[in-house]
Structures are given as C-alpha cells and as structure tokens.
Amino acid sequence: MYKIPSFKSHYSASDVEAVMKVIDRAMFWADGPEIDEFERNMAGYTGISHALAFNSGTSALLAGLLAIDVKGREVICPSFTFIASANTIELAGGTPVFVDCEATTFGLDVAAVAQAITPNTKAVMTIDYGGCVSRDILALRALCDAHGLLLIEDAAQSFGARLDGVHAGAHSDFAIFSFCQNKVITALGEGGGLVTRHQSIYEKAKYLRSHGRVDQPGKKHFETSQDNEYLFPGYNFRMPSVNAAFASSQLANIASNLALRQTVAGYYRARLDSLPMVRQPAAPERFSHCFQMYTVVLPSHACREQLKEHLLAAGVLVRGYFEPLHLKPYFRAKNKDLVLPVAEALGQTVLTLPMYPTLSEESVNYICDLIVAFASQSGHLEMVQK
Ligand SMILES: Cc1ncc(COP(=O)(O)O)c(C=O)c1O
Incomplete structure (x- = not known):
C-alpha cells in the first residue's frame, strides 16, 4: 500500500443512494431505465446527439470499430x-498503422497522419491524452x-475536456x-461510453452491444414473453443498471470534481514551475484540460527512472503512461523497423504523478518536496538548468 496512490475514486452520498435505489427494487439490475437515463445525460453533457453506455471503454471502442467495419482495412492510430x-x-x-504523436498534447501529429494515408486507409484514431483534446483535432477533421x-x-x-467550449x-x-x-x-469500477452524430453508427453499435438483438418497441428483453429477432452476431457489452445509476449521479456532480482537479493541478504548478525542466501538462490556448492524469516530462530516461524510484521509495505511486505500443512484442513483430521518435522519447521520459480530486495540498507538497530534493542532488542539475 502506497502512502499516496496514483488515483483515488471520488464519490458522494448521492452516488450511493442512486445505487441503493436500484438494488432495493430487486428488479432490472440489468437493462434498467438507468441505462437510457445515463445515455441521455451523456448526450446532454457532451452535446453529441447519440450516446451509448458500455461495460468498458474497450468494449465501446471495439463496437464502434465493428460498426464502421474496418475489416481488411488500415486504421491510422497512435503508438x-x-x-x-x-x-x-x-x-x-x-x-493498426502506428504514426507519431505531437509533443504538446500527445495526440496524433497531423503531418505524420497525412504521410501514412494509403488507398486502404479507412479511419484515423487519435487519443485525447490524460484529459486534453488532441492539439491537431481540427486539422485531423479537415x-x-x-x-x-x-x-x-x-x-x-x-471526459470533461473541451476545445472552444x-x-x-x-x-x-x-x-x-x-x-x-x-x-x-466512474461507473462504479468499470464502464464506457460511445458518442456519435451518426444514426447509422449508433444503431449498429447498439445491436453489437447486445447480441444483435432487436428489442420490441417500448419493451426491454427481460420484460417480454417472446423471443426477439437477432440481426447479426453481437456481444454482451451492456452496462449494468447500478453502474449506470452511479455514473449519472457522478455526472451530476462533475463540475465540482473538475474544479477540484484544477485546484490540485494548481498546487503542482505552483511548486514545479521553479523547476523549468520538469515539463508540466498545459492545455494549448482554447483547450480546457480536465486533468484525468498529471503527466510530466523529464529531461532524460535516466532522470525519469531515478526520480520514479525516489518517489516510489517514499511511498508515492507513480507510473510512466505510456510505453509505445509498437515496441510491445505482438506489435513489434509486425512493425520490425518502425521508428517513432516523439512517441519513443515520451515513452522514456514521462512520469505520471498522483492526481485525484481529494489529493490534498499537503500531499502535493510532500510529492513536490521529494522532486525538489531530488533535483538539487548532484547529478540531476539538468532538472534545474534554465
Ligand atoms: C487511451 C485509452 N483507451 C482505451 C481505454 C480502455 O478503457 P477501459 O479500461 O474502460 O476498457 C483506456 C483505459 O484506460 C485508455 O486509457
């Protein structure tokens, strides 16, 4: 157990009440009205017309990719x-056709994407890293x-990040x-969402989420006496009702959650700005960061590794999100000679510091004292040089 974990889930009494209400009715723990309600709330909050709840982000992504049908096609994606x-x-x-990322928000670099397009490309997938929309999102759209x-x-x-509002x-x-x-x-541990403007992607992903099943109008599967029609093979990627109830309650309180995250980011900034070589996350102008993570970039791999050990030894759980995927065995075997300089450099130098709404100023000071002490030790002058 670490003295300071890398994250802590944040909840309120209303989240628990929402869950208890579902449990107490002893009915429709699956496929309850809370699912539709959470989807309406997700669409309302994001301003994106169609929203679907899933049991994980992974199942949402898989359903979306199956819905647009990428079989036999290339998808340009980050490493x-x-x-x-x-x-x-x-x-x-x-x-997956891995291309390099930009060094500002760590999303896909639009120039690298342009070079990777072939007649077999179907789609481009960028990542909104750590709480910030990809810097190049508008250029990628164009x-x-x-x-x-x-x-x-x-x-x-x-979730909660914006560009121009x-x-x-x-x-x-x-x-x-x-x-x-x-x-x-969080949807109480696990959960995911898919949003789209396209009715066709929404419908296909919805069928894929639940066995390809066509519900009878106005009736859920568990409310009917007859079997339903099944259009094509699908999965059970459904979010349970208690999770949807919890997620809607969390969403109702998201403003205070985001404000607390901004406050914690402010504590870090105030302390680490005196170490200019610790590059802190910063949203470009017009972007608002929601600080799901607080990832800093250090001057070298050796420095990152030593600082990581220093913080771990003092009870602070830190990680290097991410190691590039094209260097992982399965994908390396398919991309033997691929070099992605920005992704590889980031993979060697990023360090994700603890970030969660209830992280106290005292805890941030404890972490930053450790970083400052590390930087002032001989051999780490690179961190304090201007
Ligand atoms: C960038 C990214 N994509 C996809 C996922 C998958 O989401 P889930 O863990 O909900 O399946 C994660 C989870 O951390 C993620 O960070």
Missing part, C-alpha cells in the same frame, strides 16, 4: 496510448474530410470514453 486503442483495431479485423476517412477519438481519459469527441465520427475507476467520473 503512445493504452493497449486497447490498437488491440480493438486488430480484434475488429483491421490493421484531413479526414479531404480523403473520405472516418475520424475516431479515443477520449477514454478525457466544445466537448471532446464532438469533431469525430465517433468517440469513446472510459468510466473505469481511475477516470474523471
């Missing part, structure tokens, strides 16, 4: 991301439109969010 981004492309029968490609946003980490996912053909325990809001 500096979580494994699910590329795994789901493979599982949907497509080929590029995809010019080439007749679909744009996907893996916004698993960025517009929510993450709004510029894409579909986007997904994760409501896992370490995300901005």
